[in-house]
Amino acid sequence: MQPLGERIVVQREESETTTAGGIVLPDSAKEKPARGTVVxxxxxxxxDDGSRADFQLAAGDRVLFSSYAGETVEVDDTEYLLMREDDVLAVIE
Known part of the structure; x- marks a missing residue:
């Protein structure tokens, strides 16, 4: 999938299935993590001058983003988020 313009594709990280205390969480109780990898x-x-701005991100960067950021898209049974670069809050190093 190739995004257009200032958009990026992020693959969300898997959510935790157990708590720190060892309690197994059902799917309905899991929160979708607000972090992932730029694909x-x-x-x-x-x-304005017709040129394109360079991205501050690169493919492979692990990022944090707002929990309401982007549009969920499914391609080949894999879920991705399509969002603007501005929706990314930080890069995880």
Whole structure:
């Protein structure tokens, strides 16, 4: 999948299935994690002069994002998030 413009594709990390105390969580109690790995980048934001801005992210970066960021898309039974680079809050090092 190749995003357009300033959009990126992120694969969300798997959520924890057990708590620190060893309690197994059912699917209904799991929160979707707000972190993932950048899979693909668009062409960059179109600037007023017609050029494209470079991304601050790169494919493979682990990132934190808002829990309401992006649109969920499923491709080949894998769930991805399609979001703008601005929706990313931080890069996890």
């Amino acid at each position: 693909a980048l668009g062409t960059g934001k179109l600037l």
